[in-house]
Amino acid sequence: MFRFQSLDEDCTLEKEEGLVEEEDEIDQFNDDTFGDGAIDDDWQEEHKRLAELEERKNEGLGGLGLGGLGMGGMGGGDASTVQLPPPASRVPHPSSLPPPHHSLSSMPPPGLEDRGGGDLAESLAMLILGADPAIASVGGPTGPGDRSTGLPPPPSMPQQHQLPPHQQLTPSGLPPGPLHPSLLSYQQHQHLLRRGGPPMQQMNSHNIWENNMGFGPVSVTPGLVTQMEDSPLMSIIKEVGLPNRPPPVMSEDGRDLSERAPPPRSSSPVIGSPPVRAVPIGTPPKQPMSHAMNHHQQNSPLCRPPFPAGVGPVLSQIQRAQMLNSQVAGFPRGCQGPPLLPGGGGFRPFFGQPPPHRMGPHHNHVPCPIIRHNTTHLHPQHRRMLTQRMQSRGGERGGRVGDWRSRDPYSNLMTQREKEWVAKIQMMQLQSTDPYLDDYYYQNYFEKMEKRQERDRDGVRKEHTTKLITPQVAKLEHTYRPVQFAGSLGKLTVSSVNNPRKMIDTVVTSRTDDEEKREKQVWNKRRQILYTVEKMYSLLLEVQDFEKRFMQTPEEQREALLEQHKTHTLQLYASLREKEWDDRVSDEQCLLIMSVRKGKRLISRLIPFLPPLQAAAVVMGIARNLPALAKKDKQDQALCWLVEPVAVVISSLSSAALTDLLQELQGSEGQLSKVLQNKFGVTLLYLILSEGERMQSSDLNCQLMDDNRWTELVFSVTRELLNVPPSSLSPPLFTPPNLLSLFSRYVDRQRLELLQEKLQISSLSR
Amino acid sequence: MPLLSGLFYSFFKSLVGKDVVVELKNDLSICGTLHSVDQYLNIKLTDISVTDPEKYPHMLSVKNCFIRGSVVRYVQLPADEVDTQLLQDAARKEALQQKQ
Numbered sequence: 001m002f003r004f005q006s007l008d009e010d011c012t013l014e015k016e017e018g019l020v021e022e023e024d025e026i027d028q029f030n031d032d033t034f035g036d037g038a039i040d041d042d043w044q045e046e047h048k049r050l051a052e053l054e055e056r057k058n059e060g061l062g063g064l065g066l067g068g069l070g071m072g073g074m075g076g077g078d079a080s081t082v083q084l085p086p087p088a089s090r091v092p093h094p095s096s097l098p099p100p101h102h103s104l105s106s107m108p109p110p111g112l113e114d115r116g117g118g119d120l121a122e123s124l125a126m127l128i129l130g131a132d133p134a135i136a137s138v139g140g141p142t143g144p145g146d147r148s149t150g151l152p153p154p155p156s157m158p159q160q161h162q163l164p165p166h167q168q169l170t171p172s173g174l175p176p177g178p179l180h181p182s183l184l185s186y187q188q189h190q191h192l193l194r195r196g197g198p199p200m201q202q203m204n205s206h207n208i209w210e211n212n213m214g215f216g217p218v219s220v221t222p223g224l225v226t227q228m229e230d231s232p233l234m235s236i237i238k239e240v241g242l243p244n245r246p247p248p249v250m251s252e253d254g255r256d257l258s259e260r261a262p263p264p265r266s267s268s269p270v271i272g273s274p275p276v277r278a279v280p281i282g283t284p285p286k287q288p289m290s291h292a293m294n295h296h297q298q299n300s301p302l303c304r305p306p307f308p309a310g311v312g313p314v315l316s317q318i319q320r321a322q323m324l325n326s327q328v329a330g331f332p333r334g335c336q337g338p339p340l341l342p343g344g345g346g347f348r349p350f351f352g353q354p355p356p357h358r359m360g361p362h363h364n365h366v367p368c369p370i371i372r373h374n375t376t377h378l379h380p381q382h383r384r385m386l387t388q389r390m391q392s393r394g395g396e397r398g399g400r401v402g403d404w405r406s407r408d409p410y411s412n413l414m415t416q417r418e419k420e421w422v423a424k425i426q427m428m429q430l431q432s433t434d435p436y437l438d439d440y441y442y443q444n445y446f447e448k449m450e451k452r453q454e455r456d457r458d459g460v461r462k463e464h465t466t467k468l469i470t471p472q473v474a475k476l477e478h479t480y481r482p483v484q485f486a487g488s489l490g491k492l493t494v495s496s497v498n499n500p501r502k503m504i505d506t507v508v509t510s511r512t513d514d515e516e517k518r519e520k521q522v523w524n525k526r527r528q529i530l531y532t533v534e535k536m537y538s539l540l541l542e543v544q545d546f547e548k549r550f551m552q553t554p555e556e557q558r559e560a561l562l563e564q565h566k567t568h569t570l571q572l573y574a575s576l577r578e579k580e581w582d583d584r585v586s587d588e589q590c591l592l593i594m595s596v597r598k599g600k601r602l603i604s605r606l607i608p609f610l611p612p613l614q615a616a617a618v619v620m621g622i623a624r625n626l627p628a629l630a631k632k633d634k635q636d637q638a639l640c641w642l643v644e645p646v647a648v649v650i651s652s653l654s655s656a657a658l659t660d661l662l663q664e665l666q667g668s669e670g671q672l673s674k675v676l677q678n679k680f681g682v683t684l685l686y687l688i689l690s691e692g693e694r695m696q697s698s699d700l701n702c703q704l705m706d707d708n709r710w711t712e713l714v715f716s717v718t719r720e721l722l723n724v725p726p727s728s729l730s731p732p733l734f735t736p737p738n739l740l741s742l743f744s745r746y747v748d749r750q751r752l753e754l755l756q757e758k759l760q761i762s763s764l765s766r
Numbered sequence: 767m768p769l770l771s772g773l774f775y776s777f778f779k780s781l782v783g784k785d786v787v788v789e790l791k792n793d794l795s796i797c798g799t800l801h802s803v804d805q806y807l808n809i810k811l812t813d814i815s816v817t818d819p820e821k822y823p824h825m826l827s828v829k830n831c832f833i834r835g836s837v838v839r840y841v842q843l844p845a846d847e848v849d850t851q852l853l854q855d856a857a858r859k860e861a862l863q864q865k866q
Binding site: 382439601 | 773777779780783804805851853855856858860862863
């Protein structure tokens with residue numbers, strides 16, 4: 001743990017060997033934080049004090065101070081998991097560590113001159129400037145390729161900084177990673193990266209330890225302050241004003257909180273989950289502070305100590321923000337939270353960030369933001385719909401556009417990088433190797449919509465649909481194997497977020513089909529039917545997806561896929577057909593399946609995928625059993641789903657088959673009347689007749705009339721139609737137009753008119 | 767892995783831009799346009815209004831909101847925006863995947 005030195009009485013950090021016992025310090029800090037010693041100062045006073053100190057130190061030290069501003073983030077009872085091994089063993093320089101005093105500023109450590117542990121700083125700087133390696137593979141808003149922007153290597157990380165302590169860390173079991181965010185206060189970073197040069201040389205790992213969890217609210221290294229003209233603290237000081245003391249540096253006028261660096265955060269090492277990274281996954285990115293960037297784009301929270309609120313920060317971020325922005329600007333749409341819909345590779349934050357600027361005296365406007373959607377990852381169809389919608393709604397709001405420029409007090413709380421980082425972490429979880437499978441509903445929904453639209457607007461060229469862009473990185477499987485000692489019972493498991501505790505050690509035993517069948521026999525018959533239907537459905541879905549997959553597989557594997565497809569199809573049919581006869585559908589099976597609504601749906605979807613012969617057999621089966629089916633369908637009324645696929649089949653039948661079909665339909669005695677009572681039945685009948693008529697009128701060599709069967713059948717149909725009372729004649733789903741011409745061949749005029757009336761076939765609908 | 771509950775995520779994604787009513791476990795019902803959803807089924811709504819008689823006056827000025835997924839009880843959807851057959855198929859596929 002840390003050793004620090006109390007800074008109570010005076011701010012002399014010159015004490016060389018003042019390593020104090022840790023426990024005392026903790027108690028002390030506790031006290032200071034929560035107990036009697038708690039400081040209740042006005043932040044302004046602290047500012048004042050600090051500024052005075054700065055002056056003093058300025059004279060005393062000159063040059064760069066490190067942010068010896070470590071404000072006891074560790075000691076203050078904060079449950080930080082950052083562990084630093086005792087400095088004594090690692091840091092060559094035994095100089096004292098200026099104790100982070102949580103309430104007040106501390107002097108920059110005297111050990112500035114020390115060079116020990118320098119390499120650590122260098123590697124830290126690399127981490128600071130680079131991307132979080134954990135998420136490097138995830139495509140993000142700027143993409144991995146954009147890392148280069150504004151990330152110059154640290155200008156002059158002194159080479160003499162060695163890294164012995166760094167290496168020594170690892171064997172002790174603690175990853176070095178978590179150290180780095182806290183090792184340099186943000187002030188240090190800023191300075192490092194902005195100024196470079198000589199000041200760097202004075203950096204000291206020793207001081208790095210000192211600054212563990214950051215820095216005090218008003219503690220600013222004098223050196224830093226004087227040299228950094230655009231320090232965020234200065235801007236605060238300037239704005240808030242230091243009574244009785246002119247600010248040493250004038251920062252730009254109108255500077256607001258556009259510069260805030262995130263406070264060094266604690267991050268827990270990822271224990272127990274391989275691989276242990278140098279930078280644990282929970283580490284937020286550091287600020288890439290290039291010269292060019294820091295003026296405008298850096299949003300750094302100002303001096304915010306990351307420990308309990310009992311310790312008085314200067315101002316909470318929000319307070320500060322609100323102070324500077326005199327008005328509240330309504331809904332904080334300025335927050336660039338990570339997009340809620342991280343579906344794709346190239347996203348940008350959802351709510352557009354208007355450039356922050358001073359708010360004018362607009363008190364009474366409630367800005368009405370035009371919410372911009374991030375649509376890059378959406379299906380193009382979806383995107384189109386959304387933009388249309390936006391346009392129609394945007395028109396109403398056009399008049400109030402101007403207001404969105406007003407200041408938002410919640411803006412700039414997170415830097416762009418941070419937002420991207422958080423978003424990428426979310427995106428990590430969405431890495432998918434097969435977006436079609438993982439995102440089945442969404443993809444298909446919009447494909448269907450597109451097809452529908454194409455059908456409606458024939459000939460209008462739509463843009464070529466592109467695939468959904470989800471990061472196609474293969475998911476890396478991290479399996480955690482718990483440590484096991486020889487001869488012991490059980491395994492030693494270190495649980496973490498990434499591998500939660502295993503409660504039960506189970507082994508999957510798979511059962512054979514036979515056993516399952518035996519069990520099922522005990523079950524309810526209906527359940528069995530449903531089970532069969534579901535099995536067929538999974539086969540059907542496979543068959544349905546075949547085409548898509550076929551396109552995706554390489555040449556060599558296409559044969560195999562084709563074979564598989566055929567097998568599936570056969571299997572599907574096999575479950576329907578008669579045991580021995582290949583061209584006839586088992587009545588019993590058919591009835592069973594169709595007794596359930598799901599089954600009817602299944603059949604209707606299945607038919608298009610069957611080869612024509614088998615499809616015809618199925619249709620025959622349906623026709624044959626129609627009365628029974630009709631009876632069972634009374635509740636569901638789902639037979640009508642079958643119309644479409646059946647119609648397709650019928651139109652491809654040969655004349656002989658058609659005749660057979662008609663015969664099946666009439667089958668037994670009284671069947672036809674029953675058929676006519678059912679909507680589907682009537683429709684089916686009409687379809688058959690219409691097809692026959694089409695055949696006759698279009699194809700002169702039609703064999704329909706070769707034997708008398710067709711004619712006779714039609715006769716009987718017409719007879720039945722004429723005889724049946726109108727009440728028991730169900731209206732069909734639709735009436736084919738050529739029925740009239742059909743009947744006109746077979747019946748005389750009088751009957752024709754009767755039929756016409758009965759069936760309500762108008763003579764115009766030819 | 768959140769993606770295993772991808773069915774709902776996928777489903778809600780297709781409803782982005784539509785008007786929905788979200789009923790929370792604290793009995794608050796919020797009507798709004800679905801702006802976005804994430805893999806935890808957190809929901810962002812825009813242009814919201816409290817559907818029930820406004821006994822939640824603190825919501826009067828709120829235009830947009832973020833709802834944590836775990837507090838949602840129901841989401842009422844427009845029926846014609848849902849393809850039930852596709853939903854069934856997606857569920858079947860998900861079940862198959864789970865088995866494997």
